[in-house]
Amino acid sequence: MSIKNDIRLLRVNYLRGPNMWTYRPVLETWLDLGELEDWPSNRLPGFNHRLDKLLPALIEHHCGVGERGGFLQRLEEGTWAGHVLEHVVIELLNLAGMPTAFGQTRSTTQRGVYRMVFRARDEKVARCALAHGHRLLMAAINDTPFEVAAAVADIREQVDRCYLGPSTAAIVGAATDRHIPHIRLNEGNLVQLGHGARQRRIWTAQTDRTSAVAQGIAGDKDLTKRLIAGCGVPVPEGRVVATPAEAWEAAQDIGLPVVVKPTDANHGRGVMLDLRSQADVEAAFPVAAQQGSEVLVERYIPGDEHRLLVVGGQVVAAVRGETASVVADGRSTVRQLVDAQLNSDPRRGESEDHPLNRLVFEEDDVMLGEVTRQGLTPDAVPEAGRRVLILRNGNLAIDCTDQVHPEVEHVATLAARIVGLDIAGIDLVAQDIGRPLHQQGGAIVEVNAGPGLLPHLKPAAGKPRPVGRAIVDALFPEDADTAQVGRIPIVGVAGTRGTTRIARLVAWLGQLRGLRVGLACADGLYLDRRCLASGDARCFDLSHRLLVNRNVQAAVFENDARSVLRDGLAYDRCTIGVVTDIDGAEALAEFDVQSPEQMVKVLRTQVDVVLDDGVAVLNAADERVAALADLCDGEAILYAADPRTPALQAHRASGARGGRAVTLNNGRVVLATGSSETRLAPLSPSARGNLDDDVLLAAVATAWALDIPSDLIIAGIETFDAHHAAA
Structure with a gap:
């Protein structure tokens, strides 16, 4: 078989928030298979065997078949290299200790070009795994050497650098189990x-x-x-001492045996126990002093x-705790006995997966002190049968x-x-x-x-x-009264028609309700009426700031399709998700989005993230938008200026009580639940004339979903333009 040219990685993009692929962050890679577009796996002689030999655990990948060995079955049937790369990267991540199950590969409108994504908890780890996976795949295709162990070790090193520590990870995991969102605030263990x-x-x-x-x-x-x-x-009983002589004096006053330890160290560093002689006490002083600012002598308590x-x-x-000791065999040194009898315990190790630490004399003066007190050194050979205490x-x-x-x-x-x-x-x-x-x-x-x-x-x-x-x-x-613990009300507005104005009006209504509202929209980033950043804030970095700000009691985000495709949403879930339309495909050719059907897949992300007790606010005048109601985990409120809109009428007739809808009747806003209707107070001509019907109805529906009283909604609409002009 002739050597095949490398797959080209055209674009690699980390989607940090919910996206068209999944709720979680993913690494999206655009691949050009080149000549390999004509060479599916079943046409590459020996490829499947070589790949299986390199990564034998691929048999556990179910793939679309849905059973063990499913991916191997796809290999035998013939699948393309982009799909294979997806599984190779996922398996490398599994081997490196970052279990990953989600991945997808889809063709684009360009021949041989695919979009491949996989779950990525950390961007650096994901990029490292992609690079190694790419090289492994080409090695398997071209029958050239590849060191899997070295690749896994490199990825694992990246994992170790980025992973939360075990304490932080346990807390974050417990928060996730309770559906409490988290945000990592630095590269260490500071987490919101x-x-x-x-x-x-x-x-x-x-x-x-x-x-x-x-x-x-x-x-x-x-x-x-x-x-x-x-x-x-x-x-x-105990007291602080400044010299070895003072330590012995204190030990005599307290009464032997005693403990000598630093006043401000931790993890047991520098702590010497059960000291019974002047030599032991004075020898323990420098060990403790090295680990802390002062030295404490106190009564030894047995147990x-x-x-x-x-x-x-x-x-x-x-x-x-337990003491650690070894039994001599008359041939081995103390150091060798420690390795053979203690460090051989699989529970001991240097990683966070091990509950017990390895015992190394060069790293622990207390160990050395214990052995010295018994008249030995780490390299001494004790007589057979003698028990040597290593650590108390x-x-x-x-x-x-x-x-x-x-x-x-x-x-x-x-x-x-x-x-x-x-x-x-x-x-x-x-x-x-x-x-x-x-x-x-x-x-x-x-x-x-x-x-x-x-x-x-x-x-x-x-x-x-x-x-x-x-x-x-x-x-x-x-608290039974708090449905979403740790969450503030979040409103996401997606589409192209009047979305900035809808977002600003909803934010204004929230402020009138008494909330400090953050707003990220095309006009900028705001907290109440203060502009925090000018320019388009429909990007992850800017809009995400609102979720970190302790002053924000509610947040409104304007999202266009480009921001969803480029970054993903800035929030994991929302209280209200608004979709106004599915226009704009003509401006998204760089993302291979060229039709309304593809736009639906992008903008449904806004509906997918609505909470179980949340609401999707949808434009009933566009049947494709109205159909997103079926994808919402929560309720849906449809809006349309014409009360005879088919989707609106069908929604009002659905369910036991009928669905909620917002429409117009003789120029007045109507809140409808099934056949029941409530007309809001009439708006002044100036307020009514300054708002398009769709903007007005979308904002009113959102305010209704947020349980804002109807009289406050009207008051907010009446005062909105003055507020908007001043902001």
Whole structure:
């Protein structure tokens, strides 16, 4: 077989919001197959076998067949290279740890040119996967070498760079389960949950309710102990020291054994436990000093270390720690024993998928200190049968939530309240978490802000706990009176006929209702009457700002077909979706949109994203627009100036009560539900003359859907032109 020329990637575009393909972000690629347009998979000798050998998991791709092996069946029948590339990229993403199921490939009006899309949570990862997928496909076609493992490793590196941390991801996942939208505000773990004035923000396991004062207190272990001890919480006696000699003096005063640790470090760094001699105490001082600003000596409390997660005044999860030790065989060094007996545990690793960390002497002075105290070094060979202690803490990964005694829970939540943390990791030492602390000499040793959630999400033993959901529920209490928690009313207006004027009028009516309304339209970006950015704001970057703005209580977006094709919508779902017409195909040749039928596929996006309790406002005078009502998850209100419009009449006659509609009768606006009609107060000639019928009716229908009173609608229309001129 002769060498085939590369598939050309003509255009690669990341659609960040809902689009004509799906609700979620996708990477859209325009492909020119060139000569491969004449070479479907069943005409390329050996291609299917080579591809299957490179990516054996392709057998799991159902494709359009709908069953395991479906894609391989399509390969044998003959499918084109664009479709194959779609599946190759998806499989590479799966192998790299970013599971992806959605993809589509469609031909264009140009021979050999296709539009291929696939689900893309992150643009950089998607582009990396596309580049490797392209090379893999051409290697399989031309029977040249390709290193799948290297490609997957490169994509996985991109995934690791862009992925949210496990704590943040758990919270975001729980918010998604409750249909609360999220917006990532930086490349790290700062995430907004909800929109506008109803948003909350998280940064890992800290929230916008976590005060800087509480964080500061929690960061000072000595201050924390003094505050909580004053309120009756049991803590170990201790004091801050400045030198190794002072540490030994304090240890003598407190009584051996003691603990030496930094006052402001975390994750157990620099903490030396059960110190019983002057040499051990003085040797522990520099280890602790290296990890914090001051060193604390405190009474050692026998027992296991526990971490209790307190969220919103309740203990929602608890884990217990274990010591880590090895048994010598008389031949291996301590380092080799650690690798063979501890690091070989599949639960240990360096990634976030591992509940236990690998134990490396060079990375942990506490480990080195423990071994040194036993008269050994990492490279020493202990006598056979000797048990060598490697680590006393740091293995907090055994779930014990169900064993926590109510009195222990009370003390833990009290400590969090005293410090002032809405989310806290309470570290305590107890021999039995199922008994009150005072009965066993247990105590709380630390209160931590921003605690990691991974031990509770993926414990080494026991069942995972839904701690992300607990945090989301604390931020957004479930309230039967709030249908869409975390969401502000959002109105999207799509089409070409009067959409800017409709959007501005609806925004004005919302302001009269007492809401601070953000508006993104062809005239600019506005909050109430203040212009935030001039020029066309029908683009993702500008309009998306409204959802981040804490002052915005409702938002109105004007969307043309070009912005939907170029960026996708700026919001995931909306309360009201307005479609005025399906005109404008003649201006969209660059997107291969050339007919009203194709325009319907684009503008239906506005209807697809209407919430279950939302409303689609549709122009009944265009039957293709009116037909979009069947695609709406919520209700539909149709409008037309002529009450005899067939689609309007059919809609009013539909359902048990009849559908809602807005029309005109002798120049007056009529709100109709089935056969019932309500005439609004007449408009003044000046107000009536300044608004086209379709603009007036679309705006009134939208205001009705937003439950704005009819008298306020009329007042708003009467004052709109004066407001519009001043803005």
